[in-house]
Amino acid sequence: MAQKRHLNNNISLVQLRPEDAEEMFPGLSDAKAYQFIPDIPPDTPETLRERYQMLASGGPPDAHEIWLNWVIRYGSNKVAAGYTQATITGKDALIGYHVFPAFWRKGIGSEAVTQTLENIFDRKDVTTARAFVDTRNTGSISLLEKLGFFRANTLENADFFKGQQSNEYEYILKKEIYLRHRHQKTL
Template sequence: MFSGLSDNRAYQFIPDEPPISLKALRDRYVVLSSGGNSNGTEIWLNWIIRQGVDQKAVGYTQATLTAEEAVVAYHVFPLYWRQGIAAEAMKSTLTTIFYNPDIKIARAFVDTRNHASIALLHKLGFKQIRTIHDADFFKGAKSHEYEFELTQTEWLKTPMPSQT
């Protein structure tokens, strides 16, 4: 994971930075593996995306569950962009979270400049519900975001075409 997460190209549209060391990444994973925040109002789910016979790590997906909704995200290493990996990984993530009958809505937040992620969310059936102006400030610029939403009902009734 460290090598793939160290590629600066993947951080153009997010306020995160590559891990500064293997120890820093390990420490982050210790926190994430606790499963949620300290007051119990969030459940954190994280999956490494693996590919091929050697099961090489090519990214991750994550979901933060709160009451009836989940905020989902993904990160695919730049060497593996535009191969359908994010779509397949997000299909698995959404199917998994929507197996939980309590989760009624999945949300995703995307920088308005990130055209590839916007297209992916549309492909998965997400609907853009609002624009958040000045959502963040990072790398010397203001960031605007789109909020997307997908309901459990829509996900379960819409067959998703397989990626090859």
């Protein structure tokens, strides 16, 4: 198989393991990263490890979903900079990503999501990637649009968290559009 060309060779995705909880805990404890998502920082490394044991299982036993989870590794020492994930159901992959605030504005999110898309679109059965983003999260909106996603829907009152109503955009990227976009960038 040909070597994939990445924009930033200092970034790699490594399959998430329960043992990663200790290293991921400090980055996931930064409250700044939770402004636009209903999640809260994990309580302890032990509770995070338990969550990672479940996520590393690959999905529920009925096999209607496949869970893919990666740690974003950055720099020559490959420190944890966040994570990406994809939940595959049929031909759709719902993606998510979380870059630790200490690593914002370095192109890490864009490259990590690009590698996530490569992983899911390498699967013959996946034809569509989806992402949901809070309408106030301009950083994530820019990232998705830069990668070729288009805004397909606005979900009013999608969630209520941290004392506020949240609206969300649904973004979609078709495999053929992604492949064409990727091909144009390599020319």
